[in-house]
Structures are given as C-alpha cells and as structure tokens.
Amino acid sequence: MTLETLKADVAREFGTPAVVIDLDVVERNIARVQSLCDAAGVANRPHIKTHKSPVIAAMQRDAGARGITCQKIGEAEVMAAAGLDDILIAYNILGEEKIGRLGALLARTKITVAADNAVVVAGLPGAAAIAGRDLDVVVECDTGRKRAGVVTPAEAIALARDITARPGLSFAGFMLYPPDGALTDSQAFLDEAIAGVLEAGLPAPRIVSTGGTPNAFRLGGLHGTTEHRPGTYVFNDRMMLANGAARPEDCALSVFATVVSRAESWRGVLDSGSKTLTADTGGGLDGYGLILEHPDARIASFSEEHGILDLRACPNPPSIGDVVRIIPNHVCVVVNMVDRLVTVRGDRIVGELPVAARGRLT
Amino acid sequence: MTLETLKADVAREFGTPAVVIDLDVVERNIARVQSLCDAAGVANRPHIKTHKSPVIAAMQRDAGARGITCQKIGEAEVMAAAGLDDILIAYNILGEEKIGRLGALLARTKITVAADNAVVVAGLPGAAAIAGRDLDVVVECDTGRKRAGVVTPAEAIALARDITARPGLSFAGFMLYPPDGALTDSQAFLDEAIAGVLEAGLPAPRIVSTGGTPNAFRLGGLHGTTEHRPGTYVFNDRMMLANGAARPEDCALSVFATVVSRAESWRGVLDSGSKTLTADTGGGLDGYGLILEHPDARIASFSEEHGILDLRACPNPPSIGDVVRIIPNHVCVVVNMVDRLVTVRGDRIVGELPVAARGRLT
Known part of the structure; x- marks a missing residue:
C-alpha cells in the first residue's frame, strides 16, 4: 500500500x-496531550467539539482523561447515552427547554455547568430540582479573550456567592480560557477571585479549568489549575x-x-x-x-x-x-x-x- | 398569536x-420567481442547494418549475428517490465511484450533467453505458465569474464536438452563470458559441441555462436563454x-x-x-x-x-x-x-x- x-x-x-x-495519529495525539496533563498534575477533560464522536471520547477516557467537555446539551446527551460520564457543559444554559433536558441528564450522569451571569444562575436550580441532586457550577471568567465570562474578579466572587445561595447548586470553581501571550493577567484574575471566595467564607474552589490546545503545552504556567480542556489536539489543523x-x-x-x-x-x-x-x-x-x-x-x-x-x-x-x-x-x-x-x-x-x-x- | x-x-x-x-413567505417567493420565468418565456429549474428538501422541490415543481438543479450526485439521488424528475447536475462528474452512481441514477431518471473539460467528458460514456440510455451534457461556460467553465467560445465549441463524438452522450447546449453587471460579455460569448456549433454541423443547442437569483430579475436580457437556475430566492438572505x-x-x-x-x-x-x-x-x-x-x-x-x-x-x-x-x-x-x-x-x-x-x- x-x-x-x-x-x-x-x-x-x-x-x-x-x-x-488517521487513527494512528489520533492515538498518538491523545497520548501526547494526556502525558502533558499527567506531567503537570492536571486532570485532562478534552472538549469533544472537535470530533463529536463517543468512540473517540472513549479513547480519550481510556487514555486517562478524567471526563469530557461539551458545548451543547445535545452533545452531552449523545455522549451520556454512549456511556461517557463526568461531563462539563462549558456554556450558559438558559431557558425552560434546556433546563428540562439538563435536569434529565443530571439525573443519570455527573454534570458540571458553567455560568457567567445571574440570569443563568437563577434558572439552574430548576435542573437540580428535576434531577433530585445538586448541580456543580463553575463561574466562567474572561481573562482577555472577549468571549463569554465575567470580566472582573469582583463579579466572579459575587456570582460564586449567588450560586452558593441557590438551592441545589454547588459552587465548584472557575473556568477560563487564557488568551495567547503572557499568563500574568489570567493569574492575577484567578488569584484575586480565589482569595475573594475564601475570604467570603464560600466553599473553596475544587475546579480551576483552563482551555485550549496551545495552552496544553504550558500547563503549570497558571498556578492553581486543576484541569484542562483541550479540543483541537485530537486532529490538529x-x-x-x-x-x-x-x-x-x-x-x-x-x-x-x-x-x-x-x-x-x-x-x-x-x-x-x-x-x-x-x-x-x-x-x-x-x-x-x-x-x-x-x-x-x-x-x-x-x-x-x-x-x-x-x-x-x-x-x-x-x-x-x-x-x-x-x-x-x-x-x-x-x-x-x-x-x-x-x-x-x-x-x-x-x-x-x-x-x-x-x-x-x- | x-x-x-x-x-x-x-x-x-x-x-x-x-x-x-415561514412557509407563507416560501410560497410567495416560489410564485414570484416562477411568474418572472413565465413572463420571460424561460423554463424554471430551481437549484435545490438552498433548501436540500424534496418537499420544497416538489412545491417548486407544482408551481411550474420544469425540473430541478443539483450540485452533487448525492443530492440528485435524494431528490430522485422522492419522485423528483428531470434533474440537471450542474457539476463536473469525475471518477469511477461517481460515474457508477450517475449511471444508476440515469437508468431511472432524466438527468443532464455539465462538463467544462475533456477529462470529464471522456468519463461520462461510462454512465450512459450503465444506464443503457443517452446522457445529455451541457457545456459549462465561464463568462466572467472565474469559477468553473470554459473561458472561450472556441473551447466551448471544441467540447461540444467532443461530446457529440462520444458514444452515449448528447450535446444539449450551454450552461452559464452570468456575473453581475452588463450582460454584454455573456451575450457575445453565447452568440459566438452557438454560431460555432451550428457552423460545425453539431446539434443545435436545446438548452441555454443561466443561474442566480439576482439574474431572475433580468430574464430576457440574455437573448437565447431557455431555462434559469435560481436558488437562494426560495428563502433569501x-x-x-x-x-x-x-x-x-x-x-x-x-x-x-x-x-x-x-x-x-x-x-x-x-x-x-x-x-x-x-x-x-x-x-x-x-x-x-x-x-x-x-x-x-x-x-x-x-x-x-x-x-x-x-x-x-x-x-x-x-x-x-x-x-x-x-x-x-x-x-x-x-x-x-x-x-x-x-x-x-x-x-x-x-x-x-x-x-x-x-x-x-x-
């Protein structure tokens, strides 16, 4: 041949x-980034947006990933139906239709969601009530990428407080996607947010989740990171x-x-x-x-x-x-x-x- | 409501x-462009690339369209399976896999294909042989859009001759997509190509097919047009x-x-x-x-x-x-x-x- x-x-x-x-290359890519995470002592939670395949998600899990990241409830539904567990939906979930589906998903799978505003947080207890169990929520922080995310540590702390006060919600930590370039701003934001949460007597963040394939090559650079969400690395482009x-x-x-x-x-x-x-x-x-x-x-x-x-x-x-x-x-x-x-x-x-x-x- | x-x-x-x-608007759009075609005495052959739905293609047919246009064999297969007939595949069909499928399609449906080069023309008799019937071929001409299409009338005439000489192929005419602006260049190209074909003793073009939703509003401007392929008009954007x-x-x-x-x-x-x-x-x-x-x-x-x-x-x-x-x-x-x-x-x-x-x- x-x-x-x-x-x-x-x-x-x-x-x-x-x-x-090429599955040979896919396997090498999966092993390579897993070993980067392992070496940095950071859990790997690959984002399935790149492949949208439960088969490849299972390859990532079997290679050592702690769980997976999805961007849409529909993606999480497909993954959960195929037996994938421990799913972060890295997105603001909003509206009656989605809250109902989130509740049904939470009833049978470990789910964490992200939120960056009080309107979204106010809707999430509905999902916990449907599931009959608590929902972990991370606060999405924007440290320079200008996408979703609160833009100041004060907002992050306020949202952590809001989450903690809601029935059925558990403040789990912070999610960010450090922009290219120096990590100084991300580190300062994170340090201030964590200190503020502890000072306020809120639960200590269990999760500090970072994103991006390029950032997988500088794990350890952002102190406090507990898990990473690389996506593109599985195929590259x-x-x-x-x-x-x-x-x-x-x-x-x-x-x-x-x-x-x-x-x-x-x-x-x-x-x-x-x-x-x-x-x-x-x-x-x-x-x-x-x-x-x-x-x-x-x-x-x-x-x-x-x-x-x-x-x-x-x-x-x-x-x-x-x-x-x-x-x-x-x-x-x-x-x-x-x-x-x-x-x-x-x-x-x-x-x-x-x-x-x-x-x-x- | x-x-x-x-x-x-x-x-x-x-x-x-x-x-x-909004199906009310869809129906109005279909009727509007059909009446433009009717008024100009030009057959309507809408391009299904916009909706990819046999249901909407049938609405277009029932409103008076002569047939439909597809860009891929796979699209034509879906349309033919749903009972749509008289399909122009406005694309260079190339390669054993596609020729096989084209032949199977031609065996049960009226199909016309486009070609802009001799390599493609050389492969098409294979489809006619599979189908056991002749395949109509239009020569795609580029009158300024810089996409596919022969770029001179001389090439168009040569390709018409090539098609006519091949077993199982029937030269059916010309396909073009006049660019925005004056139609002068398109008209000159077309006139020269038609004259050359007749002069060479080749079959008279039965089809002169133009494309584009904006061009539907100036039908009649290009003398000799027999049918038009509007796509976007069904939904607009x-x-x-x-x-x-x-x-x-x-x-x-x-x-x-x-x-x-x-x-x-x-x-x-x-x-x-x-x-x-x-x-x-x-x-x-x-x-x-x-x-x-x-x-x-x-x-x-x-x-x-x-x-x-x-x-x-x-x-x-x-x-x-x-x-x-x-x-x-x-x-x-x-x-x-x-x-x-x-x-x-x-x-x-x-x-x-x-x-x-x-x-x-x-």
Whole structure:
C-alpha cells in the first residue's frame, strides 16, 4: 500500500470530498496531550467539539482523561447515552427547554455547568430540582479573550456567592480560557477571585479549568489549575500548525478532494467548497487550507461546492482528476459538516466513524 | 398569536438556536420567481442547494418549475428517490465511484450533467453505458465569474464536438452563470458559441441555462436563454437584501437565537456561532447577520457556538434571555448546518422539515 493507492481507494470506495482521519495519529495525539496533563498534575477533560464522536471520547477516557467537555446539551446527551460520564457543559444554559433536558441528564450522569451571569444562575436550580441532586457550577471568567465570562474578579466572587445561595447548586470553581501571550493577567484574575471566595467564607474552589490546545503545552504556567480542556489536539489543523501546537505529522485529519477543472493555466477547481472546508479563515490565515501535495497552490476562494485554486505560485500544478489531501484551516468546523469520517491507519482504510453529535445545536 | 409568543413557543418546543422558515413567505417567493420565468418565456429549474428538501422541490415543481438543479450526485439521488424528475447536475462528474452512481441514477431518471473539460467528458460514456440510455451534457461556460467553465467560445465549441463524438452522450447546449453587471460579455460569448456549433454541423443547442437569483430579475436580457437556475430566492438572505433581489418581507428564513451573556455593557453573546450562522461573509458584508430586533447590534465575531455582539451602536441593547431573529448572510450554507428546519406560518408553528439532502458531499 502507498499513499497513492490509499487516495485511489478512498476515492473509489467513498468518492470525494471525503473527510479522513488517521487513527494512528489520533492515538498518538491523545497520548501526547494526556502525558502533558499527567506531567503537570492536571486532570485532562478534552472538549469533544472537535470530533463529536463517543468512540473517540472513549479513547480519550481510556487514555486517562478524567471526563469530557461539551458545548451543547445535545452533545452531552449523545455522549451520556454512549456511556461517557463526568461531563462539563462549558456554556450558559438558559431557558425552560434546556433546563428540562439538563435536569434529565443530571439525573443519570455527573454534570458540571458553567455560568457567567445571574440570569443563568437563577434558572439552574430548576435542573437540580428535576434531577433530585445538586448541580456543580463553575463561574466562567474572561481573562482577555472577549468571549463569554465575567470580566472582573469582583463579579466572579459575587456570582460564586449567588450560586452558593441557590438551592441545589454547588459552587465548584472557575473556568477560563487564557488568551495567547503572557499568563500574568489570567493569574492575577484567578488569584484575586480565589482569595475573594475564601475570604467570603464560600466553599473553596475544587475546579480551576483552563482551555485550549496551545495552552496544553504550558500547563503549570497558571498556578492553581486543576484541569484542562483541550479540543483541537485530537486532529490538529492549519491553525495549530501556524501557532506551533502541531507539526505536519500531528495532523490526523485531511480532506481528500478531486481537481475537477483547470479552466485556465493559472486556475483550478476542487470539488470542495465552503460546504466542506468552511469559510473559516483560521484567524486570518492565507487561503482556505493547505494542499499537502501542492503547498504552493492557494485555495483562494469558494463557492459552496467549488474550491478555487490560484496556481500562479505552483511550479507543478495538479491535473484534472488528481486527488489531493487538504489540511483545513479549522478542523472542528470541518468535522461538523459531515455525518461520517473515513478512518484509515497509515495507507490502509479501516472504515467509517459516525459524527454522532453533529447537528446538536441546542 | 404574536411574534413574541412565536419566539417563546419556538424556544420552548425546539430550543435555540433554531433555523426557522415561514412557509407563507416560501410560497410567495416560489410564485414570484416562477411568474418572472413565465413572463420571460424561460423554463424554471430551481437549484435545490438552498433548501436540500424534496418537499420544497416538489412545491417548486407544482408551481411550474420544469425540473430541478443539483450540485452533487448525492443530492440528485435524494431528490430522485422522492419522485423528483428531470434533474440537471450542474457539476463536473469525475471518477469511477461517481460515474457508477450517475449511471444508476440515469437508468431511472432524466438527468443532464455539465462538463467544462475533456477529462470529464471522456468519463461520462461510462454512465450512459450503465444506464443503457443517452446522457445529455451541457457545456459549462465561464463568462466572467472565474469559477468553473470554459473561458472561450472556441473551447466551448471544441467540447461540444467532443461530446457529440462520444458514444452515449448528447450535446444539449450551454450552461452559464452570468456575473453581475452588463450582460454584454455573456451575450457575445453565447452568440459566438452557438454560431460555432451550428457552423460545425453539431446539434443545435436545446438548452441555454443561466443561474442566480439576482439574474431572475433580468430574464430576457440574455437573448437565447431557455431555462434559469435560481436558488437562494426560495428563502433569501442578507446578500439578497444587499443586492436588491429581496426585500425584508421576502426573507423566509431566520435563525432564532438567545442572548446568553452580556459580559460588558457594550458586548453580548448569542448562542449561535460559526457552527450555526457560518463564517460566510456574504461577499464582504459587515458582520455575520442582521438581527431583526436590533439592526444596530453587530455580530462582530464568532467562536464555534458563540456569536459575539458589538452593541456600541445599539441604543436599546438586548438582555440576557432575549430571543432574537437573525437573517443570515448566506442562507444556503446555514441550511446546510442543520438536519431539520422548523416551519411556521406567520406567528404559528407548523412543524419540522428534514433537510434530507444535507451532508451529501459526493
């Protein structure tokens, strides 16, 4: 078997575009980040948003992960139904429909949720009441990423107090996603929040949860961290190559695509457009993916099912009918486009893996 | 019933984010573009890429469409299985796996395919042989959009000759997607290609197929057009608002989302990120969607499940827990994210509609 025969086999068996993962690389990635967590004495709670597969979540658990992280209740429902336990839903859960489902989930699985405001906290006792057991809540803190999260330690402390005062809720600690760059601001925020909570006589934080694949490589840098939520590392992508968190051989996922047109000498068309590779720029990368066989070919623009190649810098451009492999800018959103991943080991097809939690938007 | 009760009903029954279509508006949109086609004496062959639903395709057919357009064989398979007939697959079909499926499809359904190069044409007789009947082929021409398509009339004529010479293939005409702006270049290309085909003694083109929702409003402008492939008009979106092809009341689809955080006075977070609204900029629009209740709130950036609101220009910003409706930049890619659309008529929930051909990448 060679790479060329693998490409021909995938094209013949599944057609292109095909979203392909190499399980050998997946296993190496899982082991690598687990050992980083182990070495730092930090629990690993990988985020399943990247793969949305209970099979891969179980591989992460079996390699030593303490639990998993989900972003949506629907994802947690799929994971819990497949036997995954100890789930952090890293999101503000709000509204009657979601509180009902959260309660049903909590009744049968260990669940922790995040909250960054009092409106969300006020709704959570409803889930605990449905489940008949306490719900652990971590306070989401924004230490510079400008996403969700309280933006001052004072707000974090106030929310911890609010959680503690509510029936059925247990203040469990803090969740943050340290931004790139120095950890100084995150450390100062965290130290002040922890000190404030202790000073107020509230329960000592049991959890300080950090996020992000790049941050897995500097565990220990933020004192007090108890667990980490890496996601992308399981497959990696062009963003991880760009920020140094992955080498090319760590990229487990590639999109197998066919060149279907070469309208002009300097242009080409792939059968993969924005409905496969997505319009995600990976935080400002040039083009929409790295073509492994033709790194100088630029995926310059998209239609929904066309990837337009700019071949002007490409010394040896691909021909019509060629199958190429593309490392996408952002792997998590690409996995989200498909119902199944094709699995391989090296040059050999293994089978298919359902993306079981895809489409669980709520 | 009011809009506020509808929002509460959708949130309670389906949770948010929910992708919602108003069937009253869908029906109006279908009738409107059908009457444009009828008035111009041009057959309507709507592109199902926007809705991926055989139910809506049947509504288009029943309103007078001659057939449908698909972009992928998998989409055509779903449509044919649901009883849709006379399908144009507007794409270069290439490779053994796809030729086999195309042949199986052709055996039971009237199929036309597009081709823009000789490699693709050389493979197509295989499908005709499997089906035991001729396959109609249109030559895709690029008159300025820089996507797929031959770029000169001479190439178009040569490809028509090639198609005619192949066993089992029938040269059926030309397919193009006239770019915005004057139709002069498209007309000159088309005239030269048709004259060349006739001069060469090849079969007279039976089909001249044009594409695009905005182009539906200038049918008749390109002399010789026999059929049109509008897609987005069935739902419309922020791109169609921007280019004048739709008014706000023509937008049938909106994403119902909940404000889950208001971290700072000038910021907010929606429960809809790039995995719902997609990172599609709609060709350079500002922000990632129009919030109907707060048109001055800018959806400034995304995480996968967070839409980050910039509220600095918003006089009356939304509160945590508010449900808002968002017109997405590009509706076709948003529909592609979900397995089901919620259907309403005015302020009343009707049910759900499966996006049956979603995920058919091949």
